[in-house]
Amino acid sequence: NTNKTLIKKLNDQGTLAHDELYQLLTAMDDSDAQYLYQLARVKREAVYGKDVYLRGLIEFSNYCKNDCRYCGIRASNDRAERYRLSAQEIIDCANTGYDLGFRTVVLQSGEDLSFSDDDICAIVSAIKAHHPDLAITLSIGEKEKESYQKYFEAGAERYLLRQETSNPDHYAYLHPASLSLAHRKQCLEDLKEIGYQVGCGIMVGSPHQTFDHIIEDLYYMKDFNPQMVGIGPFIAHKDTPFRNEPNGTLEDTLHLLGIIRLMLPHVLLPATTALGTIDPLGREKGILAGANVVMPNLSPRSVRRKYMLYDGKICTGEEAAKCHACMERRIAKTGYQVVPSRGDYR
Ligand code: SAM
Ligand code: FES
Numbered sequence: 476n477t478n479k480t481l482i483k484k485l486n487d488q489g490t491l492a493h494d495e496l497y498q499l500l501t502a503m504d505d506s507d508a509q510y511l512y513q514l515a516r517v518k519r520e521a522v523y524g525k526d527v528y529l530r531g532l533i534e535f536s537n538y539c540k541n542d543c544r545y546c547g548i549r550a551s552n553d554r555a556e557r558y559r560l561s562a563q564e565i566i567d568c569a570n571t572g573y574d575l576g577f578r579t580v581v582l583q584s585g586e587d588l589s590f591s592d593d594d595i596c597a598i599v600s601a602i603k604a605h606h607p608d609l610a611i612t613l614s615i616g617e618k619e620k621e622s623y624q625k626y627f628e629a630g631a632e633r634y635l636l637r638q639e640t641s642n643p644d645h646y647a648y649l650h651p652a653s654l655s656l657a658h659r660k661q662c663l664e665d666l667k668e669i670g671y672q673v674g675c676g677i678m679v680g681s682p683h684q685t686f687d688h689i690i691e692d693l694y695y696m697k698d699f700n701p702q703m704v705g706i707g708p709f710i711a712h713k714d715t716p717f718r719n720e721p722n723g724t725l726e727d728t729l730h731l732l733g734i735i736r737l738m739l740p741h742v743l744l745p746a747t748t749a750l751g752t753i754d755p756l757g758r759e760k761g762i763l764a765g766a767n768v769v770m771p772n773l774s775p776r777s778v779r780r781k782y783m784l785y786d787g788k789i790c791t792g793e794e795a796a797k798c799h800a801c802m803e804r805r806i807a808k809t810g811y812q813v814v815p816s817r818g819d820y821r
Pocket of ligand 1: 635677708710711
């Protein structure tokens with residue numbers, strides 16, 4: 476079977492030619508996919524064993540100055556109920572997370588200009604002062620390099636910024652003219668240069684995405700060599716221009732998780748909430764396809780359903796403690812285990 480030969484070649488060489496990746500992405504059957512996932516698990520276990528790392532996600536503001544066409548909290552969605560947590564509320568969330576056993580928190584928001592650089596730095600340093608062994612990841616969008624530098628000095632060590640797509644025309648289709656792929660990539664370079672562990676990534680199955688785009692994404696990731704890659708299916712939101720577009724699929728997302736694991740064996744790769752949203756066992760299936768991170772929600776329950784990036788988002792009714800316990804149970808069933816460590820890149 477030529478697909479299995481290609482998967483073995485990807486496993487051994489860490490990359491494939493364009494037409495070979497195209498064949499894998501478009502013509503794998505179930506038995507090919509099982510073979511891919513099996514090799515992906517061997518690769519991830521060689522680096523990270525059976526460990527799965529938890530990141531507690533604190534969604535601290537859904538105000539956003541941008542107008543990304545896929546996103547439920549885009550500026551022009553006047554049906555979104557806006558909220559922002561106070562500095563103290565964010566710090567309290569991090570403390571709750573620490574007490575539950577999290578050793579990484581992710582502070583995520585829309586691009587909310589009411590948080591100044593000093594505000595972000597004050598929050599980061601307050602959390603670090605309480606808990607020096609808690610890793611802080613930021614996911615707050617595109618900033619000046621000087622700003623990234625300040626957050627880093629305040630104690631943030633990791634940054635998530637998906638490029639969303641690596642094709643400039645496709646980027647322009649998904650975003651307003653005020654945003655550019657070139658600037659997004661510049662931010663990723665700046666973050667890496669400063670010394671962050673950096674995460675890039677894409678939505679799978681976003682409108683007008685082709686398999687050729689995905690291959691561009693794979694080559695970009697291989698070349699950029701990030702410490703983290705965040706991928707999840709695109710899911711339509713009813714109050715966006717993409718309301719009638721089809722969602723990305725479970726299969727395509729799982730195939731990509733397996734392929735990315737073979738291309739970047741050391742990468743920290745989450746099985747995302749979006750994956751758990753399109754399939755009730757999506758996150759477990761993601762772990763079995765090569766992912767090694769999950770990101771339970773730590774936001775206060777009162778705001779969770781307001782951080783609605785896409786329709787049907789799961790875990791919007793649960794208390795943080797319940798989500799944490801749920802995730803431990805779910806992962807244990809896969810044969811892997813949640814570990815209470817920072818889960819740094821190896
Ligand atoms: N503002 C920051 C940024 O732009 O990186 C962080 C927040 S942003 C809402 C986080 C991620 O949500 C984006 O990178 C995007 O991939 C994802 N997202 C937004 N809308 C989505 C949708 N409709 N379906 C799936 N993922 C979506
Ligand atoms: Fe949130 Fe299961 S992970 S309820």
